[in-house]
Amino acid sequence: MKTLGDPRLTATWPERLRRALARQVDKLPWGAGRRSLWTALIALVLAVLVTLVWLAGRYEASQVQAELERDTADAVNDLRSSLSRQVQALQALQSGHFTPQTWQPEALGLLRGNRDWLRLEWRDKEWHLLSFADSPLRASAFERIARAETLNEANQACQRAKRFNGPAYSSTYFLPQNDGLGVEVMELCMPVTQAGELAGYMVVTYSLQELLTERLGSTFGRRNELSFIEPDGTRLAIAGAQRRERRVFTTQQLVDLPGNTLLLRMDGRRGEPDLFPNVLTALVTGMSIALITVMVLLAKDARRRLKAEHDLADALAFRKAMEDSLVTGLRARDLQGRITYVNPAFCQMVGWEADALMGQNAPMPYWPPEMVDEYQQRQAIRMAGNAPPREGFESVFMRQDGTRFPVLIIEAPLISVRGEQTGWMGAVIDISEQRRIEELSRASQERLQATARLATVGEMASLLSHELNQPLAAIASYANGSLNLLQDPQAVPQTLDDVHMALRRIAEQAERAGRVINSVHDFVRRRDQAREAVHPQALLDAITPLVNLQARKLQVRVVIRVDARLPLVWCDRTMVEQVLLNLARNGMQAMDTPSCRDRVLVLRVLRSTSPQDPAGIEFTVTDLGAGIVPEVAAQLFNPFFTTKAEGMGLGLSLCRTVVEQHGGQLGFEAHAPKGTVFRFTLPAAGHNATADTA
């Protein structure tokens, strides 16, 4: 039972959801905070993606670079072996015993075979030129500049060759040509030995350009640009493809030759398409695109959720405002009868806190102790599944301070979204004020009716005196006659009979006077309000003596017609009698004008012909008076409206209230050729009795 008092456990789910959401909504960094989180996330993801793409690119570049370096090393090896093969060819040439004349054709043969050789010279050991041959494949290289001017490098190479006793290469130098351009050349000096003695030198002038093209161009020149360069980067000779691609990979390697060292540079160019064929790069790029797409979708989803949260919070705030401003008390109970929800209006009504009511079951703290048994039975019936009347039922609740107050409860099954009944929802309206007003109006109604009745009585008193005159005069004359008879000394026994007769008349007249007085007395005294089944004839009989009193005074003929076999009327007898009396009196007064000759008042009772109340009984009061002019008709039923000097103007307004209280309607219409018909209906007893007990 302890848990029932705990509001956290007993609060209904919408209430819990509302509280939780309200907390979240208050805490949420709706604006800048959330946005900066998203910005940071996007920036991080972008950074990771860019790094991945960059790394993939770098990896690819390093692969290319490594490949290029392998190519360069291969090229250097190829070059070395080509040069050593040429040295061997030269050694073969020197081993034959040639004269300068026989040497030349051999030399030309070699020159033809080696396109990179510009000239081959044979010199003796004092370095005098014995013979030479220029390459037959091209114009002589020494046409522009005489050979004698370029011997310096060759000479130094031969000095070195002599020292090494083997081939030696000179440094490179520029040799201008006839066409205005020039070639970069290098000398190879090879000592010639005979019988172990130095006999001379073979000098080969190399074109570096041709050396590159011939020895490396076909193998490495297709994808790369090959060049010999100076240490400062100046290019001495270039060969191979010179494509203008965006990405250039460069590698350099030394070609170590005896006497000289060349620097071989290889530029590998790789174009745009090289970025994507790489599987890794393509994979990373694809994944990046997918990741960004997912992030965009997530962001959209988050925005939609945020909007939904906003809408939900708005809806809840609206619902709360609505609940708090309601004046009708709301109370929900589960199927076991425990309270699962109460709104502030309900709490205010009964004077208990919501927390104190939550989870409570019968007997509720707001039930008056004397009613607990009855209410418990009512709740048991309700829980057994019997729906309460749709229009609600009245009950009495008790405030915390013990005061009782009447309430109207409208209860309906509480149906969940899945269509199952989860309990009962009740709207509770405090009707104490309504009851107070009803009581006030009932009391004033009663006072008015009493006043009206007294007025009628006052009016009747004068009629009564007039009416009693006759029997009293008759009584007086009979009494005088009797006295005279009794004083007569010659009275004979017949006189006694006359006195008897006179006394009987006196008794009759006294009875008549008594009846008149009683009828008025009955009318004034009868106060019980209970409804009963009355025959229409009885209603008319009750008022006939009083109507007749006035009728005789005003010389009106009263005609009463009651249809045969009418059912009983279900009504408050006294009130209906007064209605009939008022209408009859008004009708008679309307005919009380000198111009009115035909003074007939017709009181009729028949079965109702009105379609609204076919089972009712209709009463009509018809006079042949002057009728009702429209100005009077407009305010006929207003209280205190009268056209008579001594009238109070309450008669018709009371008549209408009484008829309406009986569920009928009072109306009037002109009667042809003159006069007015007042008409009202009352329910028949059988019909109404059934309706009342239903």
Ligand code: ADP
């Ligand atoms: P009161 O009789 O005291 O004047 P009522 O409410 O009974 O008060 O009637 C209001 C007025 O309606 C009357 O003063 C009269 O002018 C008019 N009236 C009522 N009944 C008739 C009728 N049958 N014919 C003509 N006028 C009528």
